[in-house]
Amino acid sequence: MVNALKYLYVGAVYLVLYAPLLVTICFSFNDSVSADAWFGFTVKWYERLFADKSLINSALRSLFLAASTATTSTVVGTIIAIALHRYRFIGQKVVYGSLSVIMLSPEIIQGISLVMIFVILGIPLGFSTLLLSHTVFCFPFVTITVLVRLKGVNRNLAEAGADLGASDVDIVRFILIPLILPAVFAGWLISFTLSIDDVIISFFVGGKNYEILPMKIYSMVRTGIQPDVNALCAALFFATFAVVMLSYRLVRNRK
Amino acid sequence: MEKPPVPLLELKSVTKFFGANKVLDDVDLTVNDGEFLTLLGPSGCGKTTLLRLIAGFERPTTGKVIMNGKEISYLSPNRRAVNMVFQQYALFPHMTVFDNVAFGLKMKGVPKEEIEVEVFSALEKVKMNKFSLRFPAELSSGQQQRVAMARAFINNPKILLLDEPLSALDYRLRQEMQIELKELQRDLGMTFVYVTHDQEEALAMSDRVAVLNEGMIEQVGTPIQIYEEPKNMFVAKFVGEINVFDGMVIKVGDDDFDTIVEGMFYRLRKPSSFEVVRGSKIKVLLRPEDMVVSKVNDPEAEAPENALRGVISFLVYKGRTIDLWIQTAGGNMVMATQFFNEDDPDIIYEVNDVVNVSWIKDWEVILPDA
């Protein structure tokens, strides 16, 4: 009885978390412009979607940005994690502290400070500013994930490597990186997720030249969103889901 | 037959601080080519730090590490011709046994075909060639230990360092591995520096033992020297069980001296290690197995010369031997190990038996009373 209530509660929370997603997917097949009631199954919104170059393009830009962000923040975050783990240097405490501050900062604080520096330095807003800004708010998550894993790695392993003739670079390449690979992958995934989900930072540093999906939709909200946007979101969701599951499988099998 | 020892590695007045904490205090030690040297001591005595200094994981605060006449104090671990077997083995969990053992050769840039031959020959030596494709997690701790050995000695180091390699194994396996390790060392003709806190292991395997305490070397010598002729109380008490008697010197002769121990008069041979002075206090040390115990049938009779009278307060039966704890008239607790003698019915001891305790003459160790 108690157990049943437990599952009921957990299920209810998941229902709430997934409701908007389900609604989006359902209405992407709904044969009506209004999002109030069900008028029958159709795929016409998907047809319209694939005819709409600007919508598709902004979606592709979002995906490309998320993948690039995930990759750069994984590289940056992992380097910083390994350095924090292996080296002792001045300012190490400050770096540690900054990581949690960045993770906790509301996006608006980061968005505004970054757009100010870009404007002052005369860097045109676009893909590069988006990539840099997204990397700034994503890399601490990679660093923390990798650091936790590094702490679990026996310190003797690096010493064993050195003892067997490996240089620092060899130790990182042959011992540390293979051991932390699952955490690195998890970090990539977190960064991808954060980047895809972001609205506020992109709002400030995006600019008109490189319009990604949330900005495109934001500009459409007041005029009313057509069901082909639902179709796009549903399609994106399934595509992301498939890619993530596939890569998860690949990483698992490699182990 | 005996060749004169050739020094391979020398530590010259090495001192090591961790912060304000002095871990090694002015250590001088020579490791000879081809020997099995054990660093023995309680935990925290600095033996592992000493090993890590030789490996290159630590640098001496002052002093020098010299190998083959060249100073290597500041050479990094990957440039030293020494390899280490770590306490928890530190096998790379993401590599197979083969890749683990091949790692050192790969770092040296040895060609692939050659690596394969070498790895299998090394695995052969530790009887692990059937397991080359397994991962460390799929091996028992004994098997992991063998792989760790092979991974280290395949690089043909001048010195193989072993940091308590048997401590993770159970008692039985540890006994077997002691013999195997010793045989392997003879086979390879390699110099081993072995760290342990287990004195039995140290005595069983080593050519020489260095006993460490609080960062200082107390004594270096063969296992027999360490056990039979301990230089000080620490070594005497740390290595094996020992009975300690207080004595007072009353007369000094040419070769021997007279002393009173537990109210009894003894004439003992003069020790070579220090000058016995009349009126000074000394310690008389005796191993339990050097004690002679005889049952007293008539408690009223006087104890014979050179024997102490006592009562058995408890005994521990150990199969081949029996350990007796005897409370002497002087109030001391004496431990005596007796071997069973099938022909001697007297050997059946019981608690509260009255016994005479003496020792085999000249087997005592005399130390000054600090």
Place this chain on the structure above:
Amino acid sequence: MLKTADNFCRQAVLYFIFIWFGVMVFAPNLLVLLASFLSQDPVWYLRLPLNLENYAALSDPKLLTVILKSLNLAVCTTLFCLVVAYPFTYFIARFARERRALFLMLIIVPFWTNSLIRNYALISILSENGILNTFLMKHGWISEPLKVLYTNAAVFAGMTYTLLPFMILPLYATLEKLDLSLLEAAEDLGAGPMAAFFRVVVPISAPGIVAGCIMVFLPALTLFYVSDILGGADSAVLGSVIRDQFMIVKDWPVGAAINVALTVFMLFLLHLYYKSGNSVDQEQPIW
């Protein structure tokens, strides 16, 4: 001697870290701090002289009303998220190991659809003829549709929905590590299940509670798009004000001043977090 290649590598990595943090983390925030003391300029956005007037603007009664309303909303959102998330996370953290990973993944999956879109989808749930009202009326629980959409209630719903995972994840990090034998020990020592829960589980998960509250509270002040999409005319949050100062009024110094105030407030909360965390586990990552 140290090997030069490894030494070079170390130097390069450290320089990279210093430059990265200096340019991307410290410089922008210092610029905001500096800007908050400068004056507005129609062309260059900022100019001398230095002054404190931007901070004085914070006491503007109109701004204060918005801030107070926004704080009220953020507090409600945080408390509600905590109440909903705590039992949920506690149950999940007690599941079998493999199932736990799956359930955790299921919390992250909705993020792959942009939160703007998910909030937009809430419109069709909350609107007058939306799914919620249809459902409630069908069962006869209400007689006429609730007016939720374009009110503060809808903003509250949107905030709660958007930020719930940010409460769940830090809570999960602490609750997952909770040693069940502690509960057993407490019960063995005579504590009832409720007492054991409130005296053992809750104090141990305190760092997770504080981290979760910070991660919900601050965004709840600033997620302007939620109030844009779901709120009415007077549903602006603090974030909307900051955005307007930058994008519409183009008064960077005042916007920066509000930003600095928010940052100081955040650092204060962070200080509380470390105080709560240090007593239990120093290494506890923030999420």
